[in-house]
Amino acid sequence: MVRMLKAEEIRESLRREIVGQDEAIEAVVRAVTVAMLGVTDPKHPLGTFLFMGPTGTGKSAMARALAKVLHGDEDKVVVVNCTEFKHSHEVSKLIGAPPGYVGHDQPPFITPEKIQDRFTVVVFEELEKAHPALFDLLLQILDNGELYTAKGEKLDFTKCFIIMTSNVSAREIDDITKEAIGFQPPNPPEEDPDKFDRHIRQVCMQALERSFRPEFINRIDEIIVFRRLKMDHLQKILDKFLLDTRARFAIAGIGTVITDEAKAFLLQKGTNLRYGARPLKRAVRQYLEYPLAQFVMHHGVSEREVVYVLADPPNDALRFEVRQLKKGELIVMS
Structure with missing residues (x-):
């Protein structure tokens, strides 16, 4: 049973776990606050996020931090590693293989039991590595808040927070970061401390539009580019x-x-x-x-x-x- 939490309590709890990412924290706080009041759209997930930006800045850690705030356990997260779904035949593992196909008798990766709890956190990591067929399933989740397994069982995502992470622009971000720090560990010497963060955001959004379909992008509630750690x-x-x-x-x-x-x-x-x-x-x-x-x-x-x-x-x-x-x-x- 998840207890009611005030926005400030959620915010401070996340800040203890995640450093330097206030924009991402505020986006999560907004979604959780609305969900706590029970006024979310009943036909959609409680909140959907896409986290982009430099490596090692807390994108996946935010999901664990949210689970810790909501459930008292950072491991209460359903993690879908998209590198395991690079090929079309692998995508069937998510909801089960159709009748007549190898693996039909095996349970799907996501089952009704895994997402039955209120405020379940579901994470799709390294989204850009998934086969396009996975995005068709994600569209159903984002649009209707549900999927059906190969055996006809309903997967209800309307009580879930969906967090997706992507390193789609990793190489370009690395080049920007090398320029920003001049290969030195101290703080960047530039006059405008936000210059490189704005550049990273621009690069991420351009990569996002190149890599993902418009109908997919438009169904995400919050797209957040994480900032460099200083x-x-x-x-x-x-x-x-x-x-x-x-x-x-x-x-x-x-x-x-x-x-x-x-x-x-x-x-x-x-x-x-x-x-x-x-x-x-x-x-x-x-x-x-x-x-x-x-x-x-x-x-x-x-x-x-x-x-x-x-x-x-x-x-x-x-x-x-x-x-x-x-x-x-x-x-x-x-």
Whole structure:
């Protein structure tokens, strides 16, 4: 059962998960607010979105964040990876193979049970890689809010949010981003900080019109181009990643304190503005999580001890020190 949420509560919850994408967050907040009131068109999905823009900026993460806000679990998402539907015969897997065809006895990928809950989030990832036959099915979802499986079962999407992601202009965006950062990690030096974002939006919309049929584009409620992540965004994302890492180690009984120098090291290692937040996540895994796990396995950490994470520039790494907790001292997770 999804509880009623106010717009500000939805907004703040999404901002804790998604950094630097206020336009996308506002679009989702509008759709969820209307859906919460029960005044959406009963013959259409609750909201339909197409997210475009640079890689690693949170397009797919927005779907998981919305599921977390609505259902308390970011994994309560029905994900359709469109790379699995590149050929016409593969599209039948989505709703089941027709009678007489191989696989007719197999259940379809989407079943009534998967989308029966109110406010189900359905994601079609990398939309541009799908065979055109998939778009015929999507048109039915966007237009009528329903599909029928090969066995005649109705798939009701009128209680669903449909999120589609696309990297259709990835190469052009990468060229723009390389120009914007001049191959350097600091903030772009241009006088107009929004210049390149506007250029990316223009390129995305042109690619959209080249790649998708007008009748498909016109049925999407919100088309959002995600913005490039800048250094201040990556700093906030790093804090989020580190909070998650520390929480997982804490569950295993290992308290940690990460120094500002260690954070700066991870930010330097994980900053590549061409690829968004993904290199940062890899840096946390490579330089912090795996070495820290090795350290704990080798040295052990007692109940009244905490591991301090420090930078070790000469070795181009992080180093770890076990320190005693003072009486009454607490480890703050922030």
